[in-house]
Amino acid sequence: MEDSTNNCARKTIDMADACAQLGISLKSGYLAAARGEIDCIRIGRRVLVNKESFDRLMSARSKGSDISEGKGGIPCEKSTVLSG
Helix, strand or coil: CCCHHHHCCCCEEEHHHHHHHHCCCHHHHHHHHHCCCCCEEEECCEEEEEHHHHHHHHHHHHCCCCCHHHCCCCCCCCCEEECC
């Protein structure tokens, strides 16, 4: 029997991976998420970044858009907090 989870692509990445790919500190990543510049969800204490939004952000960044200081970049929805 085949494991069905192998066929599912992840919809999120963790904040540490996102920051590493962006070349920013973890603190900067959390601050960007709080400003709505990185689309993420919080589950308990864990913060996960929406992979689709992150891929668009990386694509815009590779095309020369300046995402710092609110210039250009991809507008993201405010972070969602899930409580359990």
